Amino acid sequence: MIRRVLNPWVLFxxxxxxxxxxxxxxxxxxxxxxxxxxxxxxxxxxxxxxYGGQISLGHAAFFGLGAYTSGILTATYGVNPWLAMIAxxxxxxxxxxxxxxxxxxxxxxxLAMATLGFGIIVYIVFTEALSLTGGPSGxxxxxxxxxxGWKIDTPKRLYLLIWPLLGVIMAASANLVxxxxxxxxxxxxxxxxxxxxxxxxxxxxxLMIFIWSALYAxxxxxxxxxxxGFVAPASFGFMFSVKLVVMVVLGGMASIWGSFLGAAVITVxxxxxxAFHDYEVIIFGAILMAVMIFLPRGLVRGLLDLWEFxxxxxxxxxxx
Amino acid sequence: MTASNPKTVLELAPxxxxxxxGLTNGAxYALIALGFGIIYHATTIxxxxxGEMVMLGALCAISIYHIYPSLPLAFLGGVVLVTLIGIVFExxxxxxxxxxxxxxxxxxxxxxxxxxxxxAMIIWGKEAYSLPSFSGDxxxxxxxxxxxxxxxxxxxxxxxxxxxxxxxxxxxxxxxxMRACAYNARAARLVGIxxxxxxxxxxxxxxxxxAAAGILIAPLTLGVYDMGTMLGLKGFxxxxxxxxxxxxxxxxxxxILGVAESLGSGLISSGYRDAxxxxxxLLVLFLKPQGLIRGGS
Numbered sequence: 001m002i003r004r005v006l007n008p009w010v011l012f013x014x015x016x017x018x019x020x021x022x023x024x025x026x027x028x029x030x031x032x033x034x035x036x037x038x039x040x041x042x043x044x045x046x047x048x049x050x051y052g053g054q055i056s057l058g059h060a061a062f063f064g065l066g067a068y069t070s071g072i073l074t075a076t077y078g079v080n081p082w083l084a085m086i087a088x089x090x091x092x093x094x095x096x097x098x099x100x101x102x103x104x105x106x107x108x109x110x111l112a113m114a115t116l117g118f119g120i121i122v123y124i125v126f127t128e129a130l131s132l133t134g135g136p137s138g139x140x141x142x143x144x145x146x147x148x149g150w151k152i153d154t155p156k157r158l159y160l161l162i163w164p165l166l167g168v169i170m171a172a173s174a175n176l177v178x179x180x181x182x183x184x185x186x187x188x189x190x191x192x193x194x195x196x197x198x199x200x201x202x203x204x205x206x207l208m209i210f211i212w213s214a215l216y217a218x219x220x221x222x223x224x225x226x227x228x229g230f231v232a233p234a235s236f237g238f239m240f241s242v243k244l245v246v247m248v249v250l251g252g253m254a255s256i257w258g259s260f261l262g263a264a265v266i267t268v269x270x271x272x273x274x275a276f277h278d279y280e281v282i283i284f285g286a287i288l289m290a291v292m293i294f295l296p297r298g299l300v301r302g303l304l305d306l307w308e309f310x311x312x313x314x315x316x317x318x319x320x
Numbered sequence: 321m322t323a324s325n326p327k328t329v330l331e332l333a334p335x336x337x338x339x340x341x342g343l344t345n346g347a348x349y350a351l352i353a354l355g356f357g358i359i360y361h362a363t364t365i366x367x368x369x370x371g372e373m374v375m376l377g378a379l380c381a382i383s384i385y386h387i388y389p390s391l392p393l394a395f396l397g398g399v400v401l402v403t404l405i406g407i408v409f410e411x412x413x414x415x416x417x418x419x420x421x422x423x424x425x426x427x428x429x430x431x432x433x434x435x436x437x438x439x440a441m442i443i444w445g446k447e448a449y450s451l452p453s454f455s456g457d458x459x460x461x462x463x464x465x466x467x468x469x470x471x472x473x474x475x476x477x478x479x480x481x482x483x484x485x486x487x488x489x490x491x492x493x494x495x496x497x498m499r500a501c502a503y504n505a506r507a508a509r510l511v512g513i514x515x516x517x518x519x520x521x522x523x524x525x526x527x528x529x530x531a532a533a534g535i536l537i538a539p540l541t542l543g544v545y546d547m548g549t550m551l552g553l554k555g556f557x558x559x560x561x562x563x564x565x566x567x568x569x570x571x572x573x574x575x576i577l578g579v580a581e582s583l584g585s586g587l588i589s590s591g592y593r594d595a596x597x598x599x600x601x602l603l604v605l606f607l608k609p610q611g612l613i614r615g616g617s
Contacts (some may be wrong), residue, residue: 055426102606109366112426113560114605116553117598128591238549242434249427281438288431292424293416 009171016163029155033227036162037220038263042247043173043256044216050254051177052209053189054111058119059244062092062214064126064236066221068133071231074143081145085222089215096214104206119241126233138232145226158227174256246284249291252298261300333464338582344471346578347478351533352555353570355526360564361502362522365425369433370530371552377402377531378543382449391454399531406527410520440545448542474536482571557601563610
């Protein structure tokens with residue numbers, strides 16, 4: 001009974017509601033909203049990296065496609081924001097399918113390169129297609145989302161949309177990972193040949209998880225566009241793709257809760273360290289290298305491992 | 321879409337001009353592509369930090385030139401410095417990796433590239449620096465097009481370097497040892513070739529080639545801390561187009577890419593210039609992932 005009450009998802013829901021009831025500062029709520037959007041992106045990328053063993057170096061492009069689809073359809077054509085969001089999901093799903101089918105047949109570096117090239121092309125289109133995207137200065141006048149006559153345009157209302165939605169998606173992802181599909185994915189990460197020999201259709205599985213992660217990114221993009229009311233290409237460049245990888249690596253690959261932690265740390269850091277901006281790129285590079293070399297299971301998991309290891313040694317246990 | 325200039329496509333003069341600038345850039349891509357190929361052969365790593373070596377070459381040479389204005393010294397100094405950086409990078413970031421799977425290695429080299437770029441931004445700032453051309457700026461006329469002496473330097477020196485590399489791999493003991501390693505690392509180890517040394521050497525060579533590319537192009541494009549990423553990626557496109565590891569393929573890939581991109585920016589729109597390269601990359605990856613040159617295998 002107690003275990004059921006202490007279920008992390010119940011705690012998550014309680015925490016989200018408690019924050020909603022007690023926090024009224026717009027700045028902090030907005031920060032939380034961005035953490036939520038980043039977490040959504042990172043959970044998706046983590047499914048691909050941590051469970052699929054593949055990497056996307058162009059995830060900012062799917063985020064951008066979602067954001068621009070929502071932005072252009074609502075600001076320029078006055079389409080209902082929810083329909084625009086669905087249009088973004090469709091666009092990203094189809095695009096991910098078209099890129100994924102050929103790239104995932106190949107191994108190792110090919111998805112990384114294909115997504116990288118794709119990301120740069122999408123970024124260039126955002127910058128150059130002036131009449132559609134507003135070019136480098138961006139697209140303004142994006143309509144807020146609305147639910148039954150209520151405009152979701154204050155940080156508090158956005159918070160009440162983003163965080164429950166995030167909770168549901170994280171729970172669904174955790175469920176996916178613990179399912180038969182999730183086990184197949186982990187087998188795939190360990191050894192593609194072994195997974196194949198056990199009857200896992202590895203190609204289909206990789207494609208599915210890639211599309212899945214693109215859909216998360218698209219949804220995050222739509223939420224981002226409606227949160228900010230404005231989108232510009234600079235938010236969707238190669239550096240943002242790298243930043244997402246940093247969040248995954250920091251939180252730990254193959255960890256849903258770690259994704260939340262990685263996103264939170266990297267979103268909050270620039271806010272508390274004003275000097276962070278100048279050194280941002282160096283810090284990101286250092287995190288990527290250091291974590292992958294010394295704690296390849298991610299910062300949190302790695303530190304926990306180290307701690308357990310030391311405690312074990314203190315007790316006088318033999319180390320295998 | 322931006323409106324394209326109202327010029328007729330079949331005019332010859334601009335075509336020749338595009339060809340000249342395309343071949344010049346293509347030569348640079350070829351040098352970078354060769355660096356990718358050498359490392360890939362020795363380690364099966366794609367070094368995403370390779371582009372930053374190009375940037376470091378250009379900026380180091382420019383700084384040396386500011387201290388002591390001699391171009392040969394700046395060239396040599398830049399190449400030597402960056403070669404050392406390449407060796408240090410391999411030693412510190414890649415050798416300690418315990419479980420070298422592609423995902424880990426991609427993340428580490430991407431991180432390394434980003435790190436080097438960030439350090440360069442702190443050292444040199446965000447402004448662009450110039451390096452004088454190797455022998456003046458008086459253009460030659462070539463029919464209706466003009467040719468800068470630097471264009472010839474780039475193409476000529478690239479050809480020379482590629483020839484030297486080819487001789488190194490075919491005629492010297494060390495070069496043959498590297499090829500043996502690439503062919504079958506275990507067999508090479510059995511006959512006493514140190515794989516670690518060869519990996520180190522491959523990173524040194526690739527860094528040197530990248531640096532040379534950066535210094536050659538600097539008089540034409542200026543040197544700036546963020547020039548490396550794009551050049552590196554295009555060098556990679558060239559390497560993939562040519563079939564990774566084939567040096568002739570890398571050269572052809574580089575030249576094709578350079579000319580295609582120059583024609584694309586001249587005839588369609590200069591804003592989409594960089595998109596041409598990545599469009600070609602995607603096309604090659606999807607249609608002929610083994611590269612254009614290796615064809616059937």
